[in-house]
Amino acid sequence: MPSEESLHSRESRLGLRTWIEIDRNAIKNNYKIFRSIIAPTTKLLSVVKSNAYGHGLVDFSKEVAALGVDWLAADSVIEALRLRKENITTPMLVLGYTLPERISEAVEHNISLTVSNIFSLQGLKDLDLNHKVKIHIKVDSGMHRQGFMQYEMDAVIAFLSEHSKSIEVEGLYTHFAAAKDPAEPEDTQLQISIFKLWIDAFHAAGFKPILHAAATGATILFPETHFDMVRIGIGFHGLWPSTEAQAHRQKELLLKPTMSWKTIIGEIKTLPNGSKIGYDFTHTVSRETRIAVCPIGYWHGYCRSLSNLGVVGIKGLRGRVLGRVSMDMVVIDVTDIPELSIGDEVVLVGKSIDNEVSAHDLATLAGVSTYEFVTRINPLIKKIYI
Secondary structure (H helix, E strand, O other): OOOHHHHHHHHHOOOOOEEEEEOHHHHHHHHHHHHHOOOOOOEEEEEOHHHHHHOOHHHHHHHHHHHOOOEEEEOOHHHHHHHHHOOOOOOEEEOOOOOHHHHHHHHHOOEEEEEOOHHHHHOOOOOOOOOOEEEEEEEOOOOOOOOEOHHHHHHHHHHHHHOOOOEEEEEEEEOOOOOOOOOOOHHHHHHHHHHHHHHHHHHHOOOOOEEEOOOHHHHHHOHHHOOOEEEEOHHHHOOOOOHHHHHHHOOOOOOOOOEEEEEEOOEEEEEOOOOEEOHHHOEEOOOOEEEEEEOOOHHHOOOHHHOOOOEEEEOOEEEEEEOOOOOOOEEEEOOOOOOOOOOOEEEEEEEEOOEEEOHHHHHHHHOOOHHHHHHOOOOOOOEEEO
């Protein structure tokens, strides 16, 4: 007898050729895990940028806000405003660069901004606003991407002290370049030491900002980096930031993947031995082969580099991608999978009975990171929270 949940899922996906299911219980599980490894006084920020790592910006943000995260982090003011329009009142930080013309909107909707260079910092002094601009100063402690360099410290503090009536220094933070491997802590320790110089200087100047440095990797592997708040992105989705982190902590931290990506069989046919398949005929079958054509492709985010490599789950068994992944179609070998019909479910990512195709597995086959794989899934694909 199908469960009420599975029946709801089937009804929700009627009329869809591809869809993504998000497991609410898995989100809750991962939330509890990250709460358990930080101190009760340490804030938990959920990074929801890039369409919540492919999981749906608005719906995922609503889920974690309801669970009780202390902060949300978006990449842009546009993303943050979208969440405010959905009546999400959780404190919100923009991690990326903010255009000057967007600052007033951020202030109006109580959105905090990252400031990481002198040009952006000085641009705050001439604003005519009704409220203070809330900012988080980002420090370049060695990654050499965003952030103030150490030689700029005195100038930054002097400017902030001079303009304290219009600027609120709400946070001070940095980002680690290599905090995903417990066997090589030296670079992370050096970045910590540089960040602490900024902490001491800000405290000496009378500022008491929220201190944060750890993303998922550092939160799991380097507890000394938790400070006042941690920023969890990919970990909230039950995905590991690296194979090294997974090998080191997976027995203790039972993260659960939240995403299943599915499609259907749109066509079935049998090809004679020796038939060639797809653009450029990159695969030739060596036996009589039954194929299924599925209506997804690289436009949907199924990497073209999975051509002749990708695997899917169908009725608990595995099928293999044959030939090139096309823009909107992919061909699967289903010779050894009995009793298939047009419309049957195909699992691209997730479990098919006891057979699982993980996002990490596909990312490895495609030659990309798990981060890249999930964030490149087309955001137009419907998300069904179950």
